[in-house]
Amino acid sequence: MPYLIELSASHNELTTFFGFKPPKNLKKVDFSFNKIPEMNDLFRYKGLTRLILDHNEIKEIKGLTNCSALSHLSLAHNKITKMEGFGKLPIKILCLSNNQIEEISCLENLKILQNLDLSGNKISRLKGLENHDLLEIINLEDNKIAELSEIKHIENLPLLRVLNLLKNPLQDKSDYWLFVLYTLPRLTELDRKKINVEEKVEAENKYAPPPEVVAAQDHLKNIVYSMMQPQRIFDSTLPSLDAPYPMLVLVGPQAGGKRELAHRLCRQFSTFFRYGSCHTTRLPYFGEGDRVDYNFISEEVFAEMLNMGKFILTYKYNKHNYGLTRDTVEGIAREGLASCIHMDIEGVRSLKHSYFEPRYILLVPMNKVKYEGNLRRMGLFSRSEIEFSVARVDYYIEINQDFPGYFDALINTDDLNTAYQNLCQLIREYLGLSDQLGKDMSDITDFSKEVYARRSPENEEFFWHLSSNSLFSDFLDSTDRNYVISLSARLLAEEIPAEITSMQKRREAARQALMGKVPADYTTLFQRGPVPTPISAITHLDRTSPTRMWAKSKFADGISLTPSLSFSEGSSYRESLLMSKGTTLSSLAHFPGESTFISLETPSPLKSDTYLDKETKEQLSKPSFELTDRKFKVKSPVYQPNIRSGRNVKIVLPPIPQCRK
Ligand SMILES: Nc1ncnc2c1ncn2[C@@H]1O[C@H](COP(=O)(O)OP(=O)(O)OP(=O)(O)O)[C@@H](O)[C@H]1O
Structure with a gap:
């Protein structure tokens, strides 16, 4: 049969094959399911392209080296123990499944191999599969591959699309699936399953x-851990819900002068800013003080603090952990000051996910040669660390260019003194301070006190004149702006059903709490520990009863309360804004002066809270106190005023205007 092209002799009892003169054109041969124990030398079968010898009793691959056209060889279900005898054949499809092979070998010359089936063997390593640039499909099901690290032998196969590692011990590894997908990103099918984009x-x-993503995950983690702790109202929550707590964040590459500038700034603007020291697991550099520059802590303590929900943000730099704690910020806010913090860009990314709206000042040494020299002179960093830090200069500059507005300002720190001058100028502008005012910061508090102390219905006109011509105008304008910005954002944003439900629940809980009703179960769920009673923050008052406390307050001693939002129904929005921004009944109670009239303030959040319904508002606005002949008498306590700790220490927090994320 000289023209025979395809021969199928499967499912017989043949013990040998090709014991005849080969037909010239024979290309495809199937001798599967026979009893062939040994392969003959096929040197005369040069035209053979496909040879199937599955389900025989072959122990050794041999006799193929002259089959120069063989592209498909299948020897499944035999007794082969070694991969050998392929020579330089142009094999594209090789099936050796269900044999007794322990090691992948002799494949290096099969340069155009595309499809390899080695399932059902005893293979434990993937070594030997490298450099097969055309390999698209590998089936290694039911073998003994145990280590994920084996995957690295096939990670550079550019065309590998389909991989089967079912029934291998490495399947038991918890991160097997994602690890393989990450190492072999070009895969479309793994373990007979299509891989999706997600x-x-x-x-x-x-x-x-x-x-x-790192930053988002960090934020998520810190939020979850902090939510697991007893909840309280933070000192950094300003009475006007629309005004963010003022924060200044200096950001830039390592040892670029952030810390030094932050300290200098806080010294000069001590009536506005307090240095907020981050926590770190790195060791202190020469000259750095614990709790002064950083809080230096061990890895264990850091991890514990993380789990306890202490951090607002954390990040890793140079294998060391850094973090800004809630306590740091709240401690500063409690004193009525703004926080001045410095951190790397990784921290900023996380902080930008939070509700804080700091001013971010980028401090970059533009002269990289000088910067490198500085780093070297410090003698603290290895060569690679210095190279990394210098490279980060461009990284920071790129971020600033690619994301306009990501930082509020950029200052060149080649010369620290010039940088400081620029920084001061900037801060003055943010604070709305004229040069003259800025020169004597210590007067600011007195000045503010004076303004407030003079306030009364009689001199209201003077007050407005003053406030519209001083730093307070900036303050008010910024509050207005914040209000408008956040209001428009709120109006524009479409809430999803889950958000709407959540908001309704929160409003209801707030309403009920304000009405004096027992909070709903889910409210108490979060209150594991004793929830601080807002009133307890006023330490000089009687704690036993909120009502008595008010009655026994300093009025009796002749100290007046200046009206706040509680002239309320008739009071102007502008007034409300001013007074709500950190100027509270309790804070003003410290200033002696004429007691013109008194009424119990409605806490400013309530006044500005657009969520409250009419009925609740009316109830809340009912005066519970009355002043007759400068005497103070309790009528009926409608609710307990929500006065938080920290609200009564300083009058005005620095007016950092306009939020920008
Ligand atoms: N441009 C500069 N010229 C001279 N010295 C500088 C300059 N920039 C920084 N330094 C010095 O380098 C040292 C490290 O600065 P600093 O601690 O302020 O950096 P940092 O940015 O806070 O670093 P880290 O992020 O590692 O805490 C300080 O002694 C500082 O005086």
Whole structure:
């Protein structure tokens, strides 16, 4: 049969094959399911392209070296123990499944191999599969591959699309799936399952998360851990809900002068800012003080603090952990001051996810040669660390260019003194301070006190004149702006059903709490520990009864309360804004002066709270106190005023205007 092209002799009892003169054109041969124990030398079968010898009793691959056209060889279900005898054949499809092979070998010359089936063997390593640039499909099901690290042998196969590692011990590894997807990003099918895009993104985010994801995860983690702790109203929550707590964040590359500038700034603007020291697990550099520059802590303490929900943000730099704690910020806010903090860009990314709206000042040494020299002179960093830090200069500049507005200002720190002058100028502008005012910061508090002390219905006109011509105008304008910005954002944003339900629940809980009703179960769920009674913050008052406390307050001693929002129904919005921004009944209670009239203030959040319904507002605005002949008498306590700690220490927090994220 000289023209025979295809021969199928499967399912017989043949013990040998090709014991005849080969037909010239024979290309495809199937001798599967026979009893062939040994392969003959096929040197005469040069035209053979496909040879199937599955389900025989062959122990050794041999006799193929002259089959120069063989592209498909299948020897499944035999007794082969070694991969050998392929020579330089142009094999594209090789099936050796269900044999007794322990090691992948002799494949290096199969340069155009595309499909390899080694399932059902005893293979434990993937070594030997490298450099097969055309390999698209690998089936290694039911083998003994146990280590995820084996995957690295196939990670550079550019065309690998389908991989089967089912029934291998490495399947038991918890991160097997995502690890393989991350290591072999070009796969479309793994373990007979199509891979979807979400899984690929998940794998990428797990093993090489982009910085934005790291920051988002950090924020998420810190929020969750902090929510697991007893909840309280933070000192940094300003009475006007629309005004963010003022914060200044200096950001820039390592040892670029952030810390030094922050300290100098806080010294000069001590009536506005307090240095907020981050926590770190790195060792102190020469000259750095514990709790002065950083809080130096061990890895264990850091981890514990993290779990206890202490941090607002954390980040890693140079293998060391850094974090800004809630306590740091609240401690400063309690004193009525703004926080001045410095951190790396990683921290900023996380902080930008929070509700804080700081001013971010980028401090960059533009002269990289000088910066490198500074780093070297410090003698603290290795060569690679210095190179990394210098490279980060461009990184910071790129972020600033690529994301306009990401930082509020950029200051060149080549010369620290000039940088400081520029920084001061900037801060004065933010604070709305004229040069003259800025020169004597210590007067600010007195000045503010004076303004407030003079306030009364009689001199209201003077007050407005003053406030519209001084730093307070900036203060008010900024509050207005914040209000408008946040209001428009709120109006524009479409809430999803879950958000709407959540808001309704929160409003209801707030309403009920304000009405004096027992909070709903879910409210108490979060209050594991004793929830601080707002009133307890006023330490000089009787704690036993809120009502008595008010009655026994300093009025009796002749100290007056200046009206706040509680002239309320008739009071102007402008007034409300002014008074709500940190000027509270309790804070003003410290200033002696004429007691013109008194009424119990409605806490400013309530006044500005657009969520309250009419009925609640009316109830809340009912005066519970009355002044007759400068005497103070309790009528009926409608609710307990929500006066928080920290609200009564300083009058005005620095008016950092306009939020920008
Ligand atoms: N442009 C500069 N010229 C001279 N010295 C500088 C300059 N910039 C920083 N330094 C010095 O480098 C040292 C490190 O600065 P600093 O601690 O303020 O940096 P940092 O940015 O806070 O660093 P880290 O992020 O590591 O805490 C300080 O002694 C500072 O005086």
